Amino acid sequence: MVCRHGRLEAVGGVDLDVAAGQKVALTGTNGSGKTTLLRAVLGLHRQVDGGILVGGRGCRSAAEWAWRRRACAWIPQRPAPGRFPLLAGELLSSGGDLPEAVRAARRLGVGSLVDRPLSSLSGGQLQRMHLARAVGCVAAGAGVVLADEPTAALDFAGQEEAAEVLTGLPVTLLVVTHDRAMAARCDRVLEMAAGRLREVS
Amino acid sequence: MSALDQMAQLVRLLPVQRAGAGLVLAALGLPVVGVVIVGLDIMPVRFAMMHVALLGIAIGQLAGLDPVLCALLACAVAGAGVAPLARTPDALSGAMGLLMSLAIAAALLVLALSGVNANGAFALLWGSILAVRPSDLAVLGTLAVVVPALFVWRRRDLALLLHDRELAICSGVPAQRLTVLLLVLVAVSVAGAIRLTGALLVDALTLLPALAARRLGRSLGAITLWAVGIGVVVNATGFLVALGWDLPPGPVLVLAAGAVALVAHLLPERGAGSWRALDAVAPH
Numbered sequence: 001m002v003c004r005h006g007r008l009e010a011v012g013g014v015d016l017d018v019a020a021g022q023k024v025a026l027t028g029t030n031g032s033g034k035t036t037l038l039r040a041v042l043g044l045h046r047q048v049d050g051g052i053l054v055g056g057r058g059c060r061s062a063a064e065w066a067w068r069r070r071a072c073a074w075i076p077q078r079p080a081p082g083r084f085p086l087l088a089g090e091l092l093s094s095g096g097d098l099p100e101a102v103r104a105a106r107r108l109g110v111g112s113l114v115d116r117p118l119s120s121l122s123g124g125q126l127q128r129m130h131l132a133r134a135v136g137c138v139a140a141g142a143g144v145v146l147a148d149e150p151t152a153a154l155d156f157a158g159q160e161e162a163a164e165v166l167t168g169l170p171v172t173l174l175v176v177t178h179d180r181a182m183a184a185r186c187d188r189v190l191e192m193a194a195g196r197l198r199e200v201s
Numbered sequence: 202m203s204a205l206d207q208m209a210q211l212v213r214l215l216p217v218q219r220a221g222a223g224l225v226l227a228a229l230g231l232p233v234v235g236v237v238i239v240g241l242d243i244m245p246v247r248f249a250m251m252h253v254a255l256l257g258i259a260i261g262q263l264a265g266l267d268p269v270l271c272a273l274l275a276c277a278v279a280g281a282g283v284a285p286l287a288r289t290p291d292a293l294s295g296a297m298g299l300l301m302s303l304a305i306a307a308a309l310l311v312l313a314l315s316g317v318n319a320n321g322a323f324a325l326l327w328g329s330i331l332a333v334r335p336s337d338l339a340v341l342g343t344l345a346v347v348v349p350a351l352f353v354w355r356r357r358d359l360a361l362l363l364h365d366r367e368l369a370i371c372s373g374v375p376a377q378r379l380t381v382l383l384l385v386l387v388a389v390s391v392a393g394a395i396r397l398t399g400a401l402l403v404d405a406l407t408l409l410p411a412l413a414a415r416r417l418g419r420s421l422g423a424i425t426l427w428a429v430g431i432g433v434v435v436n437a438t439g440f441l442v443a444l445g446w447d448l449p450p451g452p453v454l455v456l457a458a459g460a461v462a463l464v465a466h467l468l469p470e471r472g473a474g475s476w477r478a479l480d481a482v483a484p485h
Binding site for chain 2 (some may be wrong): 014084087
């Protein structure tokens with residue numbers, strides 16, 4: 001498949017097959033198209049040629065997109081603090097399973113912050129909150145987790161903990177990361193350069 | 202005659218009672234619309250809608266239909282029309298500017314074609330709170346029910362959409378449909394408020410309470426409640442002061458709402474205690 005930003009080809013001729021339950025790390029230089037690839041799966045990037053199937057299903061109708069977004073939990077890169085206040089608890093409940101997400105938040109050390117607006121959290125706390133939300137998505141039935149540098153803002157202990165939580169989930173995982181420890185926990189490591197993909201291990 | 206006596210005497214008059222009822226009803230719906238305007242970051246929307254309303258009035262005069270009804274319809278259509286551009290906030294703001302220019306040009310063209318005096322059409326934009334008709338009360342009453350009801354019913358979806366559109370989309374919020382609905386509501390409310398109370402008052406009724414509330418509340422629910430509360434208090438006191446001291450209600454209401462917004466911005470931000478202080482509490 002091919003993704004464009006205007007005339008610029010961000011992802012070119014990527015052909016990737018991920019088996020169910022596989023953990024895949026996506027590494028590569030900045031600007032090589034990793035984030036665009038993940039966003040294309042969720043339909044957040046629209047200039048896409050070619051097809052993306054999740055669980056054998058493509059996306060033509062709104063109902064199919066709705067299924068795709070339920071099936072794929074997303075951890076955004078540098079989660080935006082947002083334009084308008086949102087409570088951390090509201091973020092957790094948006095994943096579909098609030099109790100499970102709150103449990104994960106406690107495990108990740110941000111359980112006491114659920115009543116706070118997201119704008120008052122630090123970058124690392126926000127990232128932990130998004131990870132907890134993804135755990136809630138999985139509890140609500142998501143079979144795929146698309147994580148975009150989920151440990152970039154975390155301290156060393158936090159990186160370890162987040163990698164453990166993420167790779168411990170019973171799902172197919174596609175994680176963009178520059179963190180060697182995270183990559184080492186995955187079944188496959190792919191490297192992206194200038195929009196092309198190559199298998200590393 | 203003291204200000205209080207004058208107030209007591211004036212509130213016995215039917216137009217004054219109607220105006221008061223109109224303001225209270227407006228305070229229930231319009232500040233919530235203001236929250237949407239602030240949340241979607243589309244402040245220029247009121248200017249755009251004013252021009253679109255003018256276009257509606259011009260078309261109404263050309264076709265011999267009720268100009269106010271045409272203005273409301275034109276705004277509703279324009280609101281729905283710009284919704285596809287709402288994918289990014291910048292695009293939406295730009296679209297509002299474009300809409301404004303096109304609408305005023307089209308309005309002047311239609312007015313020239315219909316051969317009516319442009320001033321007559323402009324006059325319809327300068328409503329007066331004391332000229333509120335029962336049909337206007339019906340529009341305000343409908344908004345006072347529909348807008349808060351939408352906010353209660355779709356609270357979760359709205360909070361996510363106003364916070365971050367992409368997160369909302371990934372959480373299964375029908376972002377496109379909800380944005381169309383919100384923009385239509387905003388457009389109709391602004392058009393209705395301009396017609397009822399004059400262009401100046403629109404800010405007092407919609408934006409200023411929302412701007413003050415944005416500083417005071419920490420979540421969508423809290424902000425909405427603050428906005429409605431501020432709207433009711435400002436409208437009631439502003440209106441009574443205008444009656445008691447024989448002042449024009451429009452400017453008094455704007456100044457009162459503006460003062461509240463200013464005070465809210467001068468207050469230290471609530472609950473913004475540094476996350477560092479919290480780090481000590483959070484178990485790691």
